[in-house]
Amino acid sequence: xxxxxxxxxxxxxxxxxxxxxxxxxxxxxxxxxxxxxxxxxxxxxxxxxxxxxxxxxxxxxxxxxxxxxxxxxxxxxxxxxxxxxxxxxxxxxxxxxxxxxxxxxxxxxxxxxxxxxxxxxxxxxxxxxxxxxxxxxxxxxxxxxxxxxxxxxxxxxxxxxxxxxxxxxxxxxxxxxxxxxxxxxxxxxxxxxxxxxxxxxxxxxxxxxxxxxxxxxxxxxxxxxxxxxxxxxxxxxxxxxxxxxxxxxxxxxxxxxxxxxxxxxxxxxxxxxxxxxxxxxxxxxxxxxxxxxxxxxxxxxxxxxxxxxxxxxxxxxxxxxxxxxxxxxxxxxxxxxxxxxxxxxxxxxxxxxxxxxxxxxxxxxxxxxxxxxxxxxxxxxxxxxxxxxxxxxxxxxxxxxxxxxxx
Numbered sequence: 492x493x494x495x496x497x498x499x500x501x502x503x504x505x506x507x508x509x510x511x512x513x514x515x516x517x518x519x520x521x522x523x524x525x526x527x528x529x530x531x532x533x534x535x536x537x538x539x540x541x542x543x544x545x546x547x548x549x550x551x552x553x554x555x556x557x558x559x560x561x562x563x564x565x566x567x568x569x570x571x572x573x574x575x576x577x578x579x580x581x582x583x584x585x586x587x588x589x590x591x592x593x594x595x596x597x598x599x600x601x602x603x604x605x606x607x608x609x610x611x612x613x614x615x616x617x618x619x620x621x622x623x624x625x626x627x628x629x630x631x632x633x634x635x636x637x638x639x640x641x642x643x644x645x646x647x648x649x650x651x652x653x654x655x656x657x658x659x660x661x662x663x664x665x666x667x668x669x670x671x672x673x674x675x676x677x678x679x680x681x682x683x684x685x686x687x688x689x690x691x692x693x694x695x696x697x698x699x700x701x702x703x704x705x706x707x708x709x710x711x712x713x714x715x716x717x718x719x720x721x722x723x724x725x726x727x728x729x730x731x732x733x734x735x736x737x738x739x740x741x742x743x744x745x746x747x748x749x750x751x752x753x754x755x756x757x758x759x760x761x762x763x764x765x766x767x768x769x770x771x772x773x774x775x776x777x778x779x780x781x782x783x784x785x786x787x788x789x790x791x792x793x794x795x796x797x798x799x800x801x802x803x804x805x806x807x808x809x810x811x812x813x814x815x816x817x818x819x820x821x822x823x824x825x826x827x828x829x830x831x832x833x834x835x836x837x838x839x840x841x842x843x844x845x846x847x848x849x850x851x852x853x854x855x856x857x858x859x860x861x862x863x864x865x866x867x868x869x870x871x872x873x874x875x876x877x878x879x880x881x882x883x884x885x886x887x888x889x890x891x892x893x894x895x896x897x898x
Contacts (some may be wrong), residue, residue, distance in 0.1 A: 538823040539741050545815035546748055547725035549808035550600045551717040557597060560590035561710035568703040572696040587662055591655060594621060595796030599754045599804060602747050603724045604716035611747050612724060612737045616713050620654050620706055623783055624762045627651035629671035631660050636677045640698045646705050653702055661699040663786035750890045752804050756874040759797055764867040767856060777860065779853045788851040795844055802837060826884040833876055840869040
C-alpha cells in the first residue's frame with residue numbers, strides 16, 4: 492500500500508492492543524509479553540491472506556531478477572579467468588555490482604528457502620550466497636594458497652570461503668598483504684610470501700570463477716524453490732493455515748515475514764552502522780574496518796538497496812511500493828497511525844541516505860561522521876517502531892535473540 496494514497500475515511504485510531512502495550516511501556520513494563528491474540532476479524536484475515544500471497548510473488552519475482560545477474564556474473568568471471576585484461580576486470584566488477592544491487596534488495600526477504608534451517612521451510616540459501624556479517628578474509632587467502640577452490644567438495648566448505656564475501660575480495664582487493672596471523676600455516680610456512688604477484692592474480696581469477704558459478708547455481712536453486720514449476724514455496728506461503736505443515740497458521744507465516752524484515756535491526760542498524768560508528772564492538776571513535784563492503788566500497792549503496800527490499804514487504808512490491816503490504820494489515824487492525832509512522836520513518840531514512848554526499852560510508856565517517864550518525868538514528872526510528880507498536884499490534888513474536896535488546 493502507498494500511504495500517500497490512503498483513503499480519507501480510513502481508520503485513524505490505534506488498535507486496543509497497541510494502546511495497551513504503550514501503557515505498559517509507560518509503567519516500566521517493557522519486558523511484558525503480549526497475551527495470545529484472539530483470531531482476527533474476517534476482514535483482517537482476508538488482508539493477511541492477500542499479504543502472504545503478494546509477498547510470495549514478490550520474493551519469487553526478486554529472485555528471478557537476481558538469477559540473470561548471477562548468470563552474467565558467472566560469465567564475466569569466466570571470461571576474466573580465460574582472457575585477463577583491464578576490460579575483463581572492469582566487466583567482472585560491473586557484473587558484481589549489478590548482481591549485488593539485486594541481492595541487497597533480497598536481504599530483507601529471508602523467508603523459507605533463503606532463511607536459516609531453524610526457520611519454517613529454511614534451507615540457508617542466503618548464507619551460501621552472502622554470509623555477511625560472517626566474513627573471514629584469511630580463510631579466503633588460505634584457499635588461494637591451497638587451491639581449495641579446485642576441490643569437488645568446495646561447494647560445501649565454509650560459507651566464508653564462498654559467496655559474495657569471497658568474490659568481493661577476489662575481484663577488488665589488489666594488495667599483496669595477508670590478513671592471516673603468524674599462527675596461520677600460510678604465514679608460518681611462508682607459502683603466502685612465496686606466491687608471486689602473477690601466481691596470486693591467476694589464482695584469484697580462477698577462484699572467482701568457481702565462486703561465481705556456485706552463486707549462480709544457488710540463485711537457480713532459490714528460484715526453483717519458490718516457483719510453481721518447482722518446489723512452489725510461493726504456494727506454501729500463500730496457503731498458510733490448517734493442513735500446511737510449514738506454516739500451520741497465518742500467524743506463523745506472518746512471524747516468518749516479520750523475522751525477515753527485522754534484518755534492518757540486526758544487520759543494518761547493529762552491524763552495518765553501529766559498529767563502524769563506534770557505538771558497539773569498537774574501542775575507537777570510529778571503526779571503518781568494520782564496515783560492510785571493505786573492497787568494493789558499496790556500503791552506502793547496500794543500505795539503499797536494503798531499504799528498498801524492506802519497503803517491498805512493508806508497503807507493497809508494486810510500482811511506487813503499491814500493492815499489499817504489512818501496512819495494509821496494520822490499517823485493517825485499526826492501527827493506521829502505526830502504518831503512517833512507519834512510512835514517515837522510512838522516508839526520513841531515505842532522506843538521510845541521500846544526505847550522505849560521499850559514495851561510500853568509509854569516506855563519510857572521515858568527512859562527515861554526523862551524517863552517518865543521522866543515518867543510524869533514522870534506521871533506529873524504524874527498528875524502534877518494529878520492536879514495539881508493530882509487533883504488538885499484529886501480535887507477532889520478536890525474532891529469537893532480540894528480547895532484551897533495548898538499543
